[in-house]
Amino acid sequence: MVWIHIVGGGVAGLSLASELSKHPILPGTVVVSDPNINARDDRTYSFWSDRDCSNFLPGTSQYSKWVVSAKNRSVTQTGTNWHYYRISGRAFFEKCKKVIERHPQCFLNNEAVVSKPSAKYVFDSRPPAPDRFRAYQSFVGIEFKCEHNFAMDIALLMTNMRTEDSGLYFEYMLPITDTSLLIESTYFGAMPGDMKNLEKNSLEWIKNNNLTGQVIRKEQAHIPMGLRPSTNDDWGIPIGARGGMTRASSGYGFMNMRSWAKITAKKLTSGQPITRYRPPLLETWMDLQLIKIIQKKPQHLPKIFLDMAQKTKGDDFASFLTKARPLNALQVITSAPAKPFLKSIIQMIQEK
Ligand SMILES: Cc1cc2nc3c(=O)[nH]c(=O)nc-3n(C[C@H](O)[C@H](O)[C@H](O)COP(=O)(O)OP(=O)(O)OC[C@H]3O[C@@H](n4cnc5c(N)ncnc54)[C@H](O)[C@@H]3O)c2cc1C
Known part of the structure; x- marks a missing residue:
């Protein structure tokens, strides 16, 4: 029996398989299935990091300054420890594939999966339905x-x-x-x-x-x-964008999937239980407030983003957009214009 079957060889699937491939002997075989495994030049990945990622891949671009602006206002932020990076999707996929293909127990199958595969662990990264x-x-x-x-x-x-x-x-x-x-x-x-x-x-x-x-x-x-809960059509454990690993307020997911893959590969190889990914509660709550503003009061958004950028340091802004933690979340909440946030909180309480 296959030990792990990963449906979809995108960021989440290939990150997990390449982390597993770093272990010379695995408890069983690892299969990644994707109908587009050899044709991937359709995207660029950008992310913030407080580690030096300039040599992550050949051709990585690094930015220490970034701009947020509207018609009459512009804010330039500077990262001290945090920098913004851009990598080519093709280079990323080639690098992952090389590591995976070298491992005798890991297989990349150029195929579309049509029903839940049989394996001890199934990870499902098919893109979520737009509805x-x-x-x-x-x-x-x-x-x-x-x-x-x-x-x-x-x-x-x-x-x-x-x-x-x-x-x-x-x-x-x-x-x-x-x-x-x-x-x-x-x-x-x-x-x-x-x-x-x-x-x-x-x-x-x-x-x-x-x-x-x-x-x-x-x-x-x-x-x-943000994703509404699935109607039980996941095969095994949903991962990647399907598993809620892209940040609801920004769409960023690359770094989150990379760190999830590292942790999960360690758990799998040491026999620890695997549960589905849950974003931090504070992050979910904050992102939901922003989504409500996007849905109902988008005219507030330029001021929210500009105030956040103006009143927070570059490092705090970047770290918050990567993962909301109590300290950086507090800094961002107190810097955002109070009215739209308060309004959406009051609305949420009234809806309960
Ligand atoms: C164009 C684009 C640019 C993005 N840019 C960024 C960015 O700069 N920074 C960032 O953090 N995030 C970015 N994202 C968001 C997010 O990080 C990406 O969507 C990321 O690729 C999601 O990873 P994933 O593994 O969930 O899905 P994907 O990488 O989309 O992989 C899903 C895979 O599932 C395969 N598949 C589908 N159906 C089947 C099936 N039946 N059987 C087998 N395989 C199947 C698909 O072929 C696909 O390869 C971007 C997304 C897109 C689409």
């Missing part, structure tokens, strides 16, 4: 190669924030090399964003910044901002 999303982060990103030097080392995290059609729009831009960049026009809202409109916004950003050159790659997605 479970509480709110949506929709974006269209364009990787652009400029004809001229584009020297900039600041990450534009949430710039030109504005609310239209009952949602928040902003532009996100990461310089990749001196002559290339990734621009993502992004939308937070209760309904999925219009991808054509978002693509148009990304192309307009390139034009408005007088950049000439060539589109190299496009990436787009609707990412869940």
